[in-house]
Amino acid sequence: MAASDLAILADVKTWLAGSSGIGSTDDALLSRLITDVSGAITAYLGRPSLTPRTLTERLDGNGRMRLFLSHYPVLQISSLAIDNVAIPAAAPPATGAPHPLGYLLEPWDGLPPGRPQALDLFELSFRRGRQNVVAAYSAGYAVEGEGATVPGAPGPYNVSVGAPFGPWASDAGVTYADGVALTAVAGTPDAGQYNVSSGVYGFAAADAGTVVLLSYGFIPAAINNACIEWVAERYRYRTRIGQSAQTVAGQQTASYxxxxxxxxxxxSLDPYRSVVVG
Incomplete structure (x- = not known):
């Protein structure tokens, strides 16, 4: 499975199974189709990635107090500079008080498909210039701080993500309820560590009964389903290449x-296409 795949082989085979089932003979073919279709979907959407990633973007200053970053949903701004001058983050003001100097990002509501989010300046402007605005930020579809309790003895000490908006795709960290981060490991975890595979998080017996907060990237369900269905369509197409219709027993006609x-x-994909906002 390629890291960029938007669906897994098992889900495609389940979709194709029907009443006759499907074996493993074409697993390699289906895996290749998943990767190819995932690439086509990503290109059509105009997005380099759907899961969280760190980006550094250069933008043209527009002389205004608002602009929009190219990728969304934006999860966090790491830094912002205009004409090589660092701009501080401005905390939301108290009710009725003026905004303090700095930048403020319009928050994502956590629901896909999302939309471009405004990056506003207060007491400043994005001075006009070519590529004079540099923003470092993270963007992508993610569930942040999903609460869970590590099961008690005798184990296993595993927690499956809720994945309310689509299947798990990448790990974005685990913390205790007080915000202290756990360390990701590949092997068996000790206290304060965890491992993860396909959305199942494993913990140490020492952390049994502990409340943890899980953060992870996900593939929106609409995109995941579109990938599965498109792969299935391409797989079936090989038995009717170039056919637009077929008559069965001279009575029933099927159109393709x-x-x-x-x-x-x-x-399914159009609501997720990248939108350029001036």
Whole structure:
């Protein structure tokens, strides 16, 4: 499975199974189709990644007090500079009080598909210039701080993510309820450590009964389903290459779409296409 895949082989095979089932003969073919279709979807959406990643972006100053970053949903701004001058973050003011000097990001509501978020300046402006605004930030679909309790003895001490908006795709860290971070390990965890595979987090017996907060990237369900269905469509297409219709026993005619992207796939993806805001 490639890191950029938007679906897993088991889900595609479940979709294809029907009443006749599907074996493992074509696993390599289906895996290749998943990777190919995932790339096509990413290109169509105009997004380099759907899961959280760190980005550094240079933008043209517009002389105004607001601009929009290219990638969303934005999770956090690490730094902002204008004409090589660092700009501080401005905490939201108390009710009725003026905004303090600095920048403030419009928060994401946590729900996909999301939209471009405003980055506002107070007592300043994005001075006009070519690539004179540099923003470092993290963006991508993520659940942050999902609460869970590590099971008690005798174990196993595993927690599965809730994944309310789509399947787990990447780990973004675990903390205790007080904010102290746990360390990710590949092997068996000790106290204060965890491991993770496919959305299942494993902990040490020493942490049994402890409340933890899980953060992770996810693939929005609509995109995940679109990938599964498009792969299935391409897989079935090989038995009817170039056919737009087929008559069975001279009585029943089946019609097939030959569009580059099936309409039902496009309808699922369009709300997630990257939108450029001036």
């Amino acid at each position: 779409s030959l569009k580059d992207i099936p309409d039902f796939i496009r309808a």
